[in-house]
Structures are given as C-alpha cells and as structure tokens.
Amino acid sequence: MSQEQLYKIHFLPSGREVEIQGGQSFIKAAQAAGIHINASCGGAGVCGKCRVILEKGTVEGGRSDKLSPEDYRAGYRQACIATVSGDATVTVPEMSSLKTGGLSTAVPVRHRAAMHRFDIQDLRKAGIFVPPVVKLFLELPPASALDNMADAGRIILGLSNQYDERGIVTSLPILGKIRKALRDDNFRLTVTLAHPVNSKTKTHLINIQPGNWTSRNFGLAFDIGTTTVYGLLLDLNTGKVLARHGDYNSQLSYGEDVITRIIHAENPAGQEQMQEMVVKSINSCIDHLLASAKPAAGKKKGKITRDEISSITLAGNTTMTHLLLGLEPDNIRRSPYVPVTTFVPPIRAADLNIKLPHHTVALLYPSISSYVGGDIVAGVMGSGMYRTDKVTLYIDIGTNAEIVIGNREWLACAACSAGPAFEGGGITHGMRAANGAIEDFSLNPATLEPMNITIGNQQPLGICGSGLLVIVATLLENQVIDRSGKFNRQLDTPRIRPGRSGYEYVLAWKDESGAHSDIVINEVDIDNFIRAKAAIYAGVKTLVEEVGLAIGDLEQIILAGAFGSYIDLDSAMTIGLLPEVSPDKVIYVGNGSLLGSWMSALSNHIRQDVVDVVHRMTSFELSEVPDFKDQYVASLFLPHTDIALFPATGKRLGASATETKA
C-alpha cells in the first residue's frame, strides 16, 4: 500500500525536508519538518489559513471552497486536507507562515520514544523459547502379559524415558481419557504438559490425544485493561502471532475507571456482573481471534479450534484481576488499600467461565499491590527492564501513573494518583484521544497563531492528553505562560483573553472548531495539568531518592500505555513530567501488559522469573513517605521549582525562567 511507503517532502523557503508516510496530511509533514503553518481548524479545510504552494511533485486533495480556482491552478493547496502521495516540494507562503526573520517557521521537531518490538528470535537466541505448556509425542510399548503396568504409569515412565520429564501429576478428568487415548492409535499419543512456575511444584499432565498432534499447540495472551481487552493467538511451536484482536472491556458500561467498577462490584450481585462482563469480552475476543486466524500449516492442517488452545496468559491491573477472578475488590479503594491477593494459583480457564476446554490452563500475572498490578509486572518483564544493567524508570501514565525504578539487581515501585488530566479529564475542552482531538500543536512566535493538528484531520473538538502536553510546553517556551502556568497578560493577540477560569488561549474559534464554542485552554486547566504532572514527577523523584539515588542517575526511561506512544518527549521534559534524559534513551513498549503476557506465554523461564521479580520488588506507598508531599509541592512549577533538575529546559527558557524563579 502507498500509505506505508515513505515520501520526501521538501519545504521552501526554509529548505527543510522530511520523509513521511503516504496518506499523511501536509500539516503533519510540516510539523515533522519543524515548520509552523497557521492552522486553527485542525485540518478540516475550514479556516483556509494553511495554504501551501505545490512547486514540484504530487499532492492528493487540498482543494476547498476557501481556495479560488485560480489559486488552485497556481498550485495553492490547503495543507490540512492535502495528503502526501509522492515526493513533493512545497512553499509555505508568507501569509501562512507570517515570516518574521529567517526562523519564523521553525518549530520544535517532535521526538517520540523509539518503539520496542518483541522478536521471538530474542527468546530463541537466549534459549528460553520454551512455552509453559508443551505437547510431546510418545510412542509406548503396548501392554503385554510381561509388561502390564497401569496406563497412567506407562505414560509417566514414557515421559521420563523419552523426554526426561519427571514428577508428573494429573487430574481425574485426564485419567478418565487415558485408556481410550492410549489405544486409539496403538500406544502412540500426544500429551500436553503444563510446566510449573517453580521447582517446588509438579508438572501437570493436562491433556492426552491419540496420535501425533504436537504441531498443533496454541496459546492466547491477553491484556485485561480497564478500558480495553487485547488478545493474541499464538502458535506455541513457532512463536508466531496468528491473530490479534482488541475490544472494549464490557465493564465500561459500569464506569470508566477502576474506582467506579469497584463501587459497582460492592452492590449485590455487582461482583458477579463485573466478572461476567469481562469474561464476555474475553470470550468475544477469543471468537474473533479464532475466526480471523489462518488455518495452521504443517503436517496437520486445518482451522484452529478451541480444543487446541493449551494456555491463556492474562495480565491486568489489580482491580481487573480481582474482578476477573471473582474476588472482592472493595479494600483496593479503601485505606490501607489491601488487595485480597497478589499471587494467583494456577487455575483452569474454564473455572473462570472462559469458553475454553477443561484442560486449558489460565496463567495470571501476579500483582505487587492494590495500585501496581499485573499489567505493570508484565511490562517490567516484557520490556526486559528486569534484565537490564541500566538504572531504568518504567512508567505507565493513565489516570494513575505506575512507576517502577530499578534494573536487574533491584526494583522499586509506586503508584501516583495523577487524576484524569492526561486522559482529557478535568480540562475544560479535554477529551479522549479520538477524532477531532488536538494531538499536536505549534505556535507562530510572532503572531501567536496556532497550528492545531487533530486526530482524523477533523475540525477541533477538544484537546487530548498528548496535545495538552505540547500546548502547555509550547505556551511556556514562547513565554505565553510563565512557570506557574499564568498567562502573560501583556501579549497583544485576541487569542489571549480573560475568561471564567482565569485567562485563556483560544486554540480555535467557534467557526473553525467542530464544537459549539471556541476551543480554549485556561489557567485552571493548566493548573490541573500541573498538579497531574507534579504528582507523577514527585512520585518518580521520591522513589528514586528512597532507594538512595538522585534523579540524575536514571539512565533510561521506558514508557508504556497508549499515552506513551504519542507524547513529545521534549515537551514532557519541558513541563517537568519526565526527568530530563536524552530522547534516544527513552523507549516505548506500547501495551506493556500485553507484551509481558505474550512473552510469558512463550517462555516458562520468563514466567518463572516473574515470581522472582515480584518478590524482589519493593513497593512504596507514597502517601506514607514523609518526603512525598514536599516533592509534590516543589513540582507544582513548570518544569519544577528547582530548575537545575532540568538544565536543557532552563537554558531554553533563558532569562524568563530565572525571572519566574525569583
């Protein structure tokens, strides 16, 4: 597909060039090149301000009623609705760029974290591609008068002789299948073994089939998120992902966050309902995965059936895990925040009403505490953080931010209650990262006119978390707001004005927006945002110092969660959300929970390491650390009261920074 191909877009007069995927808008191309184009309407062709002139090459679209036929023939295009479809050279005219000196159109190029990708070869090379559940083929000597050992004993002896598998136990339902399975193909059979998570537990013989079915051994890996449920169908022999599917967690109809779910679960029958809902989502996901997977190749071909699924590995936060297991979550939301359990014994998927056969084992990621759950543990495993030498900060930002600091030798964790600002909550025009959300932004320093980039190239409806981060950082860098988040009331632009919640900046006028009003960001919004980032930064700093280090000792940052993939790292450091490190030392792992679940499903070594990691991890309850409150107050500045913690930002902010500090 052309959308996956990269094209070169050359911008004049700055001469900057960018490589960008086909199908992207020219606004995004400009942003990627670090070029500001006025674009209030966010990419719907409404305001007509974002004109560029096509000099060479091809552009798709870019024609609107804001553009006369003459202009169009002269090469003018609306950058927001013009999409990249080949190499091109365009001029950003003065009208758009409002040139004020040679640097006028230069805006910061975004640095996003490098994507960490899981490669099965890494497991192979490390010799740890051994799924917890394996199928082995046995050819046994048929019973005879001189060898009339019991059927079960014959299999156990065969496993010992042929595979050096010892210490096997089985269950009554399997014993009930042994007699027939042994004889249906003359003592040639396939056994499914679930290996233990530690040496103090036995290997379980969980299934038995006549004949050789070793080539058909499949597993599922799931992330059970508060919002979404994601699943992978895996070939446990090759490690390949055969299908992937995500869907909303049906529990959403009972509230968006874990607290409302817990409250609902406290109603009579509420807990059962919550379990049913999430299991419904998992079952529906499995349906999709099986329907969309291609028939497996190899000797035994054909559609993958439920019966061929040997394991399902699941990771979720502590509340999701409790609700899935049918455990009372109420103490999770009540001080002193005690979960029922952090470890989950090996269970059968069928015991959770997951529509899988009796033999399928369900492996659940253990949690650390009420607010550092299995999703985070999975992320620590999946990202490889627990094996690195570097002092690493792992952070998953959502309503709560979970923080882990450490390396292969030690690990410490905590959860910060950031509030919903990063998900658009508590912000006047905040919204989730959906179509119409301003996700990127730049400012013409001379005119203070905005370039809004929205999701889906639509008229702006509001601001999502990553947009908010860039907007605040940009306003700060351009000294439109000061380090306490207050607007410079001296600036001469209609976009800055007093409003009901202090001063505000108009991102899009009513007629440019998709909403019924101007889209603004005001001082109360910024204050809420600062509180959110302060909670996270204070959490990180407190944790670092509790383990006897300084913030400067952090050598690497791993971002997880949906938010992490979109945030502009410079902005995040400018406003003091993340500690300052070189952007190339930041890694994004995406859905860390799914990643860990996936890797555990393919490597019993990793699954075994989980237990060790959980035991090694020191959990801090920040509210109980005396220093945390002071850290939080000190963080209620942009980027921080102590600008020395952010030397690069301090340099950029220059005199004004010092001024605000005074």
Added chain:
Amino acid sequence: MSQEQLYKIHFLPSGREVEIQGGQSFIKAAQAAGIHINASCGGAGVCGKCRVILEKGTVEGGRSDKLSPEDYRAGYRQACIATVSGDATVTVPEMSSLKTGGLSTAVPVRHRAAMHRFDIQDLRKAGIFVPPVVKLFLELPPASALDNMADAGRIILGLSNQYDERGIVTSLPILGKIRKALRDDNFRLTVTLAHPVNSKTKTHLINIQPGNWTSRNFGLAFDIGTTTVYGLLLDLNTGKVLARHGDYNSQLSYGEDVITRIIHAENPAGQEQMQEMVVKSINSCIDHLLASAKPAAGKKKGKITRDEISSITLAGNTTMTHLLLGLEPDNIRRSPYVPVTTFVPPIRAADLNIKLPHHTVALLYPSISSYVGGDIVAGVMGSGMYRTDKVTLYIDIGTNAEIVIGNREWLACAACSAGPAFEGGGITHGMRAANGAIEDFSLNPATLEPMNITIGNQQPLGICGSGLLVIVATLLENQVIDRSGKFNRQLDTPRIRPGRSGYEYVLAWKDESGAHSDIVINEVDIDNFIRAKAAIYAGVKTLVEEVGLAIGDLEQIILAGAFGSYIDLDSAMTIGLLPEVSPDKVIYVGNGSLLGSWMSALSNHIRQDVVDVVHRMTSFELSEVPDFKDQYVASLFLPHTDIALFPATGKRLGASATETKA
C-alpha cells in the same frame, strides 16, 4: 452386660474346663474345651442328641420337647440351646459322647489368630500422629498503612512465622473467602492445611474460618469393599473414633464379585451407575456416622457437621477404586489386566459427588496392579508389615486371595484366583457366613457322628467357608477321607454314602436341618475346595521361591478379611491352605483396608510411606511364572504332595498319610 463376662464351665468326666462368654451355647463351650458332643442339628434343639447334665452352677435354657420333665428335673439339658449364664459343671453323658475309651470326647481345641488392635498411642509414641489435614490458628497483625500486604500474603507469612509452614498454595474458592474470614474476627482465623504426600508437592491451604476452630477437625476413613462399605468418623485432634458404620455396597444389586461389576460397567451408562451406587453407599454411611457420633467435647461443643470434615481417606481394591473414580475398569478383567491407574492424584471429595464440602480432600490408597489393590496396600500399612523385620506372609482370602510377602526391606505380591469355595460358592451346600451356616464341626471318631456348630444356633442350612475348612480337616484327620479327598468307602456308618457327586458325608439329616434335604459334603465339593486351597498355597510358595526363599523362611502370617478371623489355624495348616507355622505367629488384622485407611487418616507419615511401599513392592503375575502350574498341581493334595512341607500334620496323620503318599 453378662454376655461380656467370662464364666468357667467344667466338663465331666473329662475334667476339662473352659472360660467362655455368657450367652454362648454349651455346644460352643464344649468345642472350646475340646470336647465332642453329638449335635447334628447344629443347635436348634431338634435332634435331641446333645444332652448334658447340669451338676453344679447355672445354665439358661436347654429345655425342649426332646427332653422329658423328669430328665429336665434330673439336670438334663440340650447343650445346643442351653446358654452359659454363670459358672457351671456339666457331665457329658455316654449317650452324647459315645464313650470309647478315655479319649473319646477329646477333639482339637481351635486356635484362632490373635487379633491385632490399632492403638493411637502407637502413633503418638512414634511421633507420627500428624494427620495429613491439620487446622492451625493464626493471630495476625491487622492491615495498616505501613503494612498493607495482600490478605493472602499476610496469611502465608503468618503460617511461616508462627508455624514454619512454607510453600503454601491455595485455590480460587479459598481466595474468595479470605477477605471476610480475615476480618470477621479481627485477623484471628483458623486455616486448614492439607500436607503433601511428598516433598515435591506443595501444602494446600484448603479452608479458612474466622476465629479459633482448631479443636474441631474431623476426618473419615473408609474401606470400599466389593460387598460392604465401612466407615469411621475420626477426631483428628485426639485420634479417637467417634462413630463407625458399615453397610452393603449398593453395587451388590449388579453382582457379587468384581467381574460382574466390571461387565455391568461396560454397558452404556453402566460405569456412571456403578459410581453412583458406591457413592450412594458412602454418602449413606456418612449420614449414619454423623447422626450417631456424640457431640464433640472441648471448647467448641456441638454436633459435628459435614463442614467440619477435612479429609476422607479411602481404600478399596483396584476395581472398586476405578468405579469410585469413574475410570473404565474393563481392562482389569482382560488379559494382560492393565488398570487405568494405580496412583490417584489428590482430589476433592466433592468431585466424586461425595456429599462433603468443597474443601474436603479425598485421599485414595494407591493400588499395585489389577488384582492387588489399595485394600491390600492399606492392609500392609495398617498391619505394620512394612515396618517389621520378620519375613511375613500377608494374606487376604476371598474369591481372590491377595498375597504379600516381605518385611521392611522388601515386598512382593501376587493375586491368586481361588474361586468362590471359601465364600461357600461351588459347594453343594455352601453358603455365606450367615445364620444357619455350619461354622465349626467335630466328629466322634468311634461313631463318626458330627457335632455341628452353626451361626445363630439354628438348624443347619449349609456350610460356610470356615466350617468347610474344619470339616475337611476333621474328615482327613479321622481318615474319613484320604489325602486326595476321597471317602473311605469301608467305614460303617449311614452318614457316608454314594451320591450324585461321588461319595458324601451327611452332616445333618433332613429332619435335623433347616433345609429341605440332608446337608452333605461330597467328593466334588472337596475337590473344589482342594483346588481353591491349592491355588492359594501354590501362590504363596511360588512367590516365596521367586524371591529366593523357601516356605520355611516365613516367620509370621498376617490374615486379613472377614474369613481370617474365623478360620481354625490348625485346620488351615492340616489341609494345606496356610504354611505350617506356630499358631502364635499368626495375627489377624480384620478389615486391613479399613485399618490402613484409618491410620493414614491420622498420620501423614504413614500416608507418605505408602508411596514408598508401592514403589518398593514387586508385583508378580502368577500366570506368567513358569513354576506356578507345577506348584499348583503339587498342591492338589491334602495337605500337599510333599508332606515334608507340613511336618506336624504329617505326624498327626501318621501311617495313613504315608500310605496315601505311596
């Protein structure tokens, strides 16, 4: 009760004296004293031959229409219906004893095996009174802001700190109870732990109750027999038996032996039916046990409920175990006789539909092979055979006889198909050991008149196994039959006559019997009996020689099963059923299966030893031992072709033995 008291009965003119329980008949007293009294009718006062004269003391009853009022006043009593109710001296008149010289009334005194009784003190002294399932009381620090460990982790830490219990796992249903149980009595709680059968398995936390309930921990021990189901209710804290109950195995309606049960189980739904039937019997037994048990004493009083039963230990033969577990038994009856399994994983009683709570563990005795089952293993454990230094023969005689030979160092076993002769099957007037069965017998050597002793002092209806043994031995010792089991056709008595199945001896004439015909034993009966005893003796001798010993190396015999308590040891050795050893080296353990089950329920050490015993035990398939057939043929003589194997019997039989041998 007077029946439990012992009285002295003095017999004239022989001067013999015996101590006997009140309530017994004078016929039994005479037998116990080794005195013959003619008594064809077996104790119903019909034949009127068994007169004795009361010289001194008291006698209850003994009056019938065979006795004139004058005779009664003169002290005459019918010995069969006169019961002991105090010390007494009686004369056995010539008419009854048919005195022929001074020794005429002397018959062998019976030697029965000494009863082995289980004493909980033995376990205490050995330091192994530690039931597999224990209750422990925990007082835990309540959760607080500085100690907000998960509920499950708090319990596990408490078990480690307070009881040094480590490596605990639990299950989802228990996790579901933890939150409430911890808080209902402020973090004071009772946990029930099921300890593992070996160190490669973890301890299971199977129940949790708020408060201290350690004083109420109960267990069940069961023998699942082909005919009967026996159960004990045990206090796991004191080791006391609180109730005992036995009932028929409901499967009886589908046939009396394991083979007919297996055949029924092969019908559609037959296997399920068989499981339902035996579980019904177990459930009914539990009902009785709970209803009849006295309320437990101690701090927490009150009726014992199902919820307080922590474990049920069961032992049965391989077929009964398969049927209880719902496993296909069909290969047990088909060469090469392969059971589905010999070991049974730990299961929940509720999984077998036994009406016990979810947490109750069911511990099943492992089997050795298709015909040496968990009942025999339990007997080996319960009798202590596996701990003795003496070379021991353990034997359980029924339709099949199971034989174990060995000591603490080695064990070997085999099963012999004896046929039903010892249970009265295949014998013209054979019957089970029920009322009216001739269970003991002696012969007046001069007149060849019988003294029949029947169960329940009733007119004879037939012959049970122990009676048959004594009859054949007595006929042999009196040279009424020869060593090949043929009658001496020269003897002048109407009781010996040709019949449809060779010659026969009339035990009771029609009018003396409770049947509609004469009760006889004929040459075909004796032949069947000889085949049965030959199979067993040949099994024992083969097994002994397979392990490199001679029959004379046996130092001890342990008898198990109902039959064992009744057999006269001298008779058993006279006819060559048991090897000749001194009767005081024979021990009777009764229901060995129940005994072993009982001991395992109270001692996890013994339960752990079971695994070792089963692994150490060498199982022989007699049909596959070339020597067995010859041994069997050599045993088809009374007592054996090689009389040197039975020196005492040889001496008793004297010249006639030599004669037959020639």
